[in-house]
Amino acid sequence: MPAKKLNLRKRYELLTRGMGWETTHQDMDDVFPYDSFEGIKITDWDKWEDPFRLTMDAYWKFQAEKEKKLYAVIDSFAQNNGQTNLSDASYLSAIKLFITGVTPLEYGAHRGFAHLGRHFRGDGARIACQMQAIDELRHAQTQIHTISHYNKHFNGLHDPFHQFDRVWYLSVPKSFVEDAMTAGPFEFITSISFAFEYVLTNMLFVPFMSGAAYNGDMATVTFGFSAQSDESRHMTLGLEIIKFMLEQHEDNLPIVQRWMDKHFWRAYRLLALVSAMQDYMLTNSPLSWKEAWDVYFVENGGALFEDLSRYGLKMPKYHELATAEAEHLSHQVWSVFCLLGNATGFHTFLPTEEKMDWLSEKYPNTFDKYYRPRFEHWAKQKEEGTFQYLAALPQLCQVCQIPMIFTEVETDPMQLSFRVSEYKGDKYNTCSDGCKDIFDHEPEKYAQAWLPVHQIFQGNSGGATIPEVLEWYKFAPEDGGDYIGSQDHARWQEWKGADDKVKQA
Amino acid sequence: MLDKKNTVFLIVQDNEDARPIIEAVEQDNPDANIQYQPGMVRMEGAGQLVVNRETVEEQIGREWDVQELHLVLVSLAGNVDEDEDKFELSWH
Ligand SMILES: [Fe+2]
Numbered sequence: 029m030p031a032k033k034l035n036l037r038k039r040y041e042l043l044t045r046g047m048g049w050e051t052t053h054q055d056m057d058d059v060f061p062y063d064s065f066e067g068i069k070i071t072d073w074d075k076w077e078d079p080f081r082l083t084m085d086a087y088w089k090f091q092a093e094k095e096k097k098l099y100a101v102i103d104s105f106a107q108n109n110g111q112t113n114l115s116d117a118s119y120l121s122a123i124k125l126f127i128t129g130v131t132p133l134e135y136g137a138h139r140g141f142a143h144l145g146r147h148f149r150g151d152g153a154r155i156a157c158q159m160q161a162i163d164e165l166r167h168a169q170t171q172i173h174t175i176s177h178y179n180k181h182f183n184g185l186h187d188p189f190h191q192f193d194r195v196w197y198l199s200v201p202k203s204f205v206e207d208a209m210t211a212g213p214f215e216f217i218t219s220i221s222f223a224f225e226y227v228l229t230n231m232l233f234v235p236f237m238s239g240a241a242y243n244g245d246m247a248t249v250t251f252g253f254s255a256q257s258d259e260s261r262h263m264t265l266g267l268e269i270i271k272f273m274l275e276q277h278e279d280n281l282p283i284v285q286r287w288m289d290k291h292f293w294r295a296y297r298l299l300a301l302v303s304a305m306q307d308y309m310l311t312n313s314p315l316s317w318k319e320a321w322d323v324y325f326v327e328n329g330g331a332l333f334e335d336l337s338r339y340g341l342k343m344p345k346y347h348e349l350a351t352a353e354a355e356h357l358s359h360q361v362w363s364v365f366c367l368l369g370n371a372t373g374f375h376t377f378l379p380t381e382e383k384m385d386w387l388s389e390k391y392p393n394t395f396d397k398y399y400r401p402r403f404e405h406w407a408k409q410k411e412e413g414t415f416q417y418l419a420a421l422p423q424l425c426q427v428c429q430i431p432m433i434f435t436e437v438e439t440d441p442m443q444l445s446f447r448v449s450e451y452k453g454d455k456y457n458t459c460s461d462g463c464k465d466i467f468d469h470e471p472e473k474y475a476q477a478w479l480p481v482h483q484i485f486q487g488n489s490g491g492a493t494i495p496e497v498l499e500w501y502k503f504a505p506e507d508g509g510d511y512i513g514s515q516d517h518a519r520w521q522e523w524k525g526a527d528d529k530v531k532q533a
Numbered sequence: 534m535l536d537k538k539n540t541v542f543l544i545v546q547d548n549e550d551a552r553p554i555i556e557a558v559e560q561d562n563p564d565a566n567i568q569y570q571p572g573m574v575r576m577e578g579a580g581q582l583v584v585n586r587e588t589v590e591e592q593i594g595r596e597w598d599v600q601e602l603h604l605v606l607v608s609l610a611g612n613v614d615e616d617e618d619k620f621e622l623s624w625h
């Protein structure tokens with residue numbers, strides 16, 4: 029008779045309990061030097077439990093199956109020239125921003141979780157972090173493998189990791205993940221697993237992957253959904269760690285609340301790039317940024333924080349402002365990309381008539397009033413040949429590193445939002461109260477920020493002219509600028525024929 | 534109409550492997566709100582949503598491990614409670 033199979037709970041317990049021990053040759057605090065300095069008090073690590081109770085054998089089995097499915101799709105996509113089924117080649121700007129801005133973020137998350145998988149004192153938490161470290165590496169790899177097919181046919185996809193460390197708009201995701209990685213382990217996991225993955229990541233992956241499906245990009249849909257299945261586990265880990273910290277000691281609440289406030293705002297600012305992807309870069313958008321925000325943050329985030337209120341945790345600070353900004357965000361971000369389109373690694377394009385009508389419908393309070401006139405004005409200038417890219421470099425926020433483009437949406441949406449702090453006799457500019465609070469709490473950290481524009485002015489970025497800087501970024505001249513008339517556009521026309529079939533024309 | 538204050542949700546891929554799970558959710562959660570979106574299916578419940586192993590097994594006529602859900606999972610919201618027989622989401 030075969031031995032009776034252990035149940036899930038029992039198998040999980042065997043994996044995660046009693047694997048560690050109280051060290052005697054070395055002091056426990058020397059073995060785990062990083063998990064106490066942040067002030068988080070843990071009295072019983074055994075109270076930590078992964079609700080999925082995933083064991084190593086199950087983990088490898090399911091991950092292998094996910095990989096098999098994904099690579100089968102990638103292969104058939106390549107064999108069938110799946111790139112020709114896209115809604116339009118201009119859609120690839122979103123994929124270019126994704127591979128340069130998000131994939132290195134996945135790798136950063138991998139490094140961070142590998143660190144936690146060594147340094148948390150509790151075995152259960154260490155194992156969850158080790159699995160997540162492997163997941164995040166898988167995400168970076170599968171994204172590179174999937175998108176490498178597009179690299180055969182389109183420009184701007186050739187060196188994401190080099191660019192992540194240098195390019196002016198990629199310092200936004202870079203500074204976000206490195207901010208978390210340079211904090212302690214509890215702050216890191218609050219930032220990545222909870223603020224980013226639980227509260228906000230649905231906004232990145234779900235509408236964006238659904239958008240890829242809507243635009244005929246089956247390769248991206250497949251890697252996206254394959255990653256999302258891991259993401260659901262990461263989100264659950266994020267919620268568990270918050271509950272765990274709050275249940276362990278009442279002194280943890282104010283620390284967790286401050287991290288929550290900080291990393292919500294950091295992650296939200298990073299998602300400003302996603303808002304532009306969703307509303308402008310996707311040829312067809314299944315859901316506007318504002319709709320996604322209302323569903324995934326206002327409704328679902330609301331339910332989440334209602335649940336957590338029993339621990340005394342409040343909604344993140346400035347969430348009302350983020351909701352008010354939802355009607356402006358994507359328009360402001362896409363405007364600045366269009367104005368600096370000579371310095372981007374992807375193509376920019378003005379919204380078509382059809383797109384503008386969609387935007388008017390989705391943004392009845394703001395698009396026609398504030399943003400349509402500016403896009404029409406630029407379209408007219410382009411027609412007349414008088415359109416000019418911005419000649420000056422933008423001022424960046426010291427914290428989120430986004431150009432100072434945000435406005436006072438609650439009082440005067442045409443007034444730039446601008447905050448200043450002083451630290452050791454120098455002035456530091458921030459884009460919002462959220463970023464200013466973050467700066468003021470740890471000025472010694474943010475005063476050291478590597479701001480791409482400052483670096484250019486200091487002579488650290490390849491030279492003093494735009495072509496020299498772009499060369500240092502490894503942007504080729506054909507990577508940026510207008511989509512219309514680009515090599516990508518020409519290739520698309522070659523496949524698809526007459527101009528009238530082309531959306532962006 | 535669901536009370537949005539306590540909505541839990543489970544999103545799965547819109548594919549063959551997920552169909553029996555979606556049908557099991559429909560059967561066992563009669564009030565669930567099920568939305569088909571490009572590439573995915575979003576299932577919402579008021580405060581609670583459950584996937585029962587037995588119901589899925591009835592659909593597919595073979596044994597089904599609750600953890601197979603991982604293969605089609607896209608996203609979720611709610612506290613997770615999983616064992617051999619069910620996968621459950623809830624807000625307290
Ligand atoms: Fe990831």
Ligand SMILES: [Fe+2]
Nearest residue numbers: 164225259262
């Ligand atoms: Fe993740």
Ligand SMILES: [Zn+2]
Nearest residue numbers: 425428459463
């Ligand atoms: Zn900022």
